[in-house]
Amino acid sequence: MASITPWGKRIVPVLKRDSVRRAVQSGIRTTGRGLLEYREIRSEVGVIETADGSAVVRLGNTQVIAGVKAGLGRPFPDAPNEGVLIVNAEILPHASPYSEIGPPDEFAIELARVVDRGIRHSGYIDMQRLAVDPGSSAYVLWVDIYVVNDDGNLIDAANMASVLALAHTSLPGIRRKETGEPSLDRDNRAVLPTTDRVPIAISIGKIGDKLLVDPDFDEEYSLDGRVSITVANNHVVSAQKTLGYFTQREVERAIDIALDMAPQVLARLRHGSP
Amino acid sequence: MTKAPPVPLLLGGKRSDGRRPDEVRPLEMEIGVITNADGSAVVSYGRTRVVAAVYGPKEAHPRHLALPDKAIMRVRYHMAPFSTKDERKNPAPSRREIEISRVLREALEPSVFLEHFPRSLIDVFLEVVQADGSTRAASLTAASLALADAGIPMRDLVIGVSVGLINGTIAVDLNSLEDQYGEGDLPIGIMPNLGHITLFQLDGSWTRDKLVEAVRMAYRAVGEIYGAAREALKKRYFEAVQEVT
Numbered sequence: 001m002a003s004i005t006p007w008g009k010r011i012v013p014v015l016k017r018d019s020v021r022r023a024v025q026s027g028i029r030t031t032g033r034g035l036l037e038y039r040e041i042r043s044e045v046g047v048i049e050t051a052d053g054s055a056v057v058r059l060g061n062t063q064v065i066a067g068v069k070a071g072l073g074r075p076f077p078d079a080p081n082e083g084v085l086i087v088n089a090e091i092l093p094h095a096s097p098y099s100e101i102g103p104p105d106e107f108a109i110e111l112a113r114v115v116d117r118g119i120r121h122s123g124y125i126d127m128q129r130l131a132v133d134p135g136s137s138a139y140v141l142w143v144d145i146y147v148v149n150d151d152g153n154l155i156d157a158a159n160m161a162s163v164l165a166l167a168h169t170s171l172p173g174i175r176r177k178e179t180g181e182p183s184l185d186r187d188n189r190a191v192l193p194t195t196d197r198v199p200i201a202i203s204i205g206k207i208g209d210k211l212l213v214d215p216d217f218d219e220e221y222s223l224d225g226r227v228s229i230t231v232a233n234n235h236v237v238s239a240q241k242t243l244g245y246f247t248q249r250e251v252e253r254a255i256d257i258a259l260d261m262a263p264q265v266l267a268r269l270r271h272g273s274p
Numbered sequence: 275m276t277k278a279p280p281v282p283l284l285l286g287g288k289r290s291d292g293r294r295p296d297e298v299r300p301l302e303m304e305i306g307v308i309t310n311a312d313g314s315a316v317v318s319y320g321r322t323r324v325v326a327a328v329y330g331p332k333e334a335h336p337r338h339l340a341l342p343d344k345a346i347m348r349v350r351y352h353m354a355p356f357s358t359k360d361e362r363k364n365p366a367p368s369r370r371e372i373e374i375s376r377v378l379r380e381a382l383e384p385s386v387f388l389e390h391f392p393r394s395l396i397d398v399f400l401e402v403v404q405a406d407g408s409t410r411a412a413s414l415t416a417a418s419l420a421l422a423d424a425g426i427p428m429r430d431l432v433i434g435v436s437v438g439l440i441n442g443t444i445a446v447d448l449n450s451l452e453d454q455y456g457e458g459d460l461p462i463g464i465m466p467n468l469g470h471i472t473l474f475q476l477d478g479s480w481t482r483d484k485l486v487e488a489v490r491m492a493y494r495a496v497g498e499i500y501g502a503a504r505e506a507l508k509k510r511y512f513e514a515v516q517e518v519t
Contacts (some may be wrong), residue, residue: 002350004376241474
């Protein structure tokens with residue numbers, strides 16, 4: 001598998017691209033938003049009864065569902081006393097005229113891995129409390145991200161949906177056979193142990209010398225650069241440049257914007273409405 | 275989260291391999307190592323060694339992938355099964371390798387005048403033959419040298435380096451031990467003459483000030499690696515010209 005310059009969806013009509021770029025230079029975007037203004041965030045938790053935890057997040061017209069399923073498995077050899085986190089992402093064929101049927105492509109893999117690193121390095125989940133039998137058995141948390149509608153900024157929306165789903169996950173208990181072998185008991189549940197280090201991803205786009213947050217679909221394909229920075233408790237815990245280039249000053253400004261915006265986005269997410 | 279390393283990562287201002295925090299490992303670069311390729315290079319950052327080959331610009335196949343206004347670029351980052359220290363690495367492409375192929379392509383594209391070659395394809399193949407940390411950073415430098423060797427017009431070379439946090443100290447060019455046990459890792463790719471950052475990834479836990487300082491340190495280390503890259507190009511081209519004349 002190799003990574004190929006994408007086609008199709010990246011060809012935005014020149015006139016649309018020009019108008020998006022001109023608007024950003026003037027400080028007001030084509031949708032009327034300011035440069036440092038997120039779209040409306042609407043969220044709902046527990047939307048999938050068959051999952052152990054779930055949430056749907058709508059960031060403007062972008063819609064992402066996250067479902068958490070707990071399982072039992074072997075811990076990693078270098079972390080015998082910790083649970084296991086596995087994040088996967090699917091961009092459904094429903095999501096846009098440009099998404100294809102098939103196994104996750106490089107965009108879906110990048111989306112999953114960026115969200116994974118944010119959750120992992122923030123320490124949001126207390127992984128040590130997810131060991132069952134040290135070295136041999138541990139909880140495996142599967143976070144599956146489903147992109148239902150892609151109107152841009154999938155990373156931020158997927159991160160929000162994953163965090164909300166985890167925050168409302170009820171962890172199945174452990175039942176033991178006579179041999180002592182553990183199995184899951186979905187009739188007895190406890191709250192998933194989390195911490196106050198909630199990871200919030202802030203995606204920042206660049207057009208000319210202007211930086212903007214939460215680029216939508218049309219804006220994404222008019223950008224000169226894009227970087228997603230995940231913040232937890234006033235620390236940067238992960239980042240990824242996903243498009244174009246930045247100068248040193250622009251990267252420093254992007255870090256400041258992310259540190260500044262993350263608490264605001266977290267507050268809006270907690271209230272579940274605009 | 276952070277586990278104890280088998281040896282101290284930093285002791286008396288020296289790292290486990292004897293380097294200062296701001297010291298890059300010994301660099302080796304050679305250009306034109308694969309005669310069949312249009313451009314090639316082998317780059318070593320200490321024990322990390324990457325072989326890069328470039329084919330193209332050539333006709334884009336399959337044709338529907340071609341772009342009417344610029345060349346497309348195909349990048350494959352891959353680790354040899356024998357390149358890792360412990361277990362054999364499964365040669366099937368992992369999710370990690372697919373993601374790195376993508377970020378490397380995004381890091382190289384801003385450096386190449388793709389618009390000079392509409393409807394064509396440039397292939398960049400990166401094989402990590404020996405891994406000891408900073409493999410994507412060494413891959414970037416190797417890819418740039420191979421692109422230059424292929425005679426493809428570029429705005430600048432992209433030079434890769436990783437910066438990390440070990441015991442609260444910022445260190446450059448991490449080896450695999452430091453990558454595994456350090457508190458943060460920041461692989462970065464910079465076009466040194468333009469000052470543009472084209473690869474920027476990060477994990478760990480960073481305060482604003484440490485992060486800004488780490489980026490500044492990356493620029494300094496990139497300057498040093500760029501010097502070695504220039505020397506390698508000179509050795510390949512200017513000395514060859516001198517021999518003829």
